[in-house]
Amino acid sequence: MVRESLSVDDVWKALEDVKDPEIPKLSLVDMGIVTSVSIGEDESVRVVITPTFAGCPALKMMADDIKDRLGKLTKGNVEVEVNYDVQWSTDMLTEKGRQMLKESHFALPGQVNGFVSAESLIKVECPFCGSRDTRLQSPFGPTQCRAIHYCDNCKQAFEQFKPV
Ligand SMILES: [Zn+2]
Incomplete structure (x- = not known):
């Protein structure tokens, strides 16, 4: 061969x-x-x-x-x-990856330069309607890495990646 x-x-x-x-x-x-x-x-x-x-x-x-x-x-x-020296961030998503996440209605973690504010965990932008009138429904989504949020504007639940 x-x-x-x-x-x-x-x-x-x-x-x-x-x-x-x-x-x-x-x-x-x-x-x-x-x-x-x-x-x-x-x-x-x-x-x-x-x-x-x-x-x-x-x-x-x-x-x-x-x-x-x-x-x-x-x-x-x-x-x-x-490699634990490199901190993954949403900046590392490819353009295609970013697009696909959006289409799957996944909210991205707020970008933070290594700093996560409480605000970015709670007032997440709704991936359906873009409203920030959202609340954290459960800090534990289907896996450890996701959180479930609820949008008060369009009444949809959505998932967010937890920022590291
Ligand atoms: Zn919404």
């Missing part, structure tokens, strides 16, 4: 198939979670990811999914490294 050698582009492309466990519409690439990809000797692949939300149980799931997907691409070793 003749194989072409693996390129970094191939790896990025394959990673687009790996969905975020929190928001399966988005890939880890769309989310900006994958920060770097490198290929070493014997087609070993090293992927660096940044954790989105502190304490998210999804992290291990993501690493396993990446290994599964890339295992189909290379016979080499696949290594997933979590």
Whole structure:
């Protein structure tokens, strides 16, 4: 069997198939979670990811999914490294990721430069109507990483990513 050698582009492309466990519409690439990809000797692949939300149980799931997907691409070793030095922020979402989140009616965490005010947790902009007449309904959404809010203006419940 003749194989072409693996390129970094191939790896990025394959990673687009790996969905975020929190928001399966988005890939880890769309989310900006994958920060770097490198290929070493014997087609070993090293992927660096940044954790989105502190304490998210999804992290291990993501690493396993990446290994599964890339295992189909290379016979080499696949290594997933979590870089805690880089703080994920919504700024790291790709344009496509941002658009898809909006279409899924997910509210983004207020952007904060590392600082989360109580205000940004409570008066979240409604992704349906844009009103800030909203309230935090439950600090614990379906997962640890989401919160449920309720919009008093259009009477819809919506989910928000909890800012880190
Ligand atoms: Zn609304």
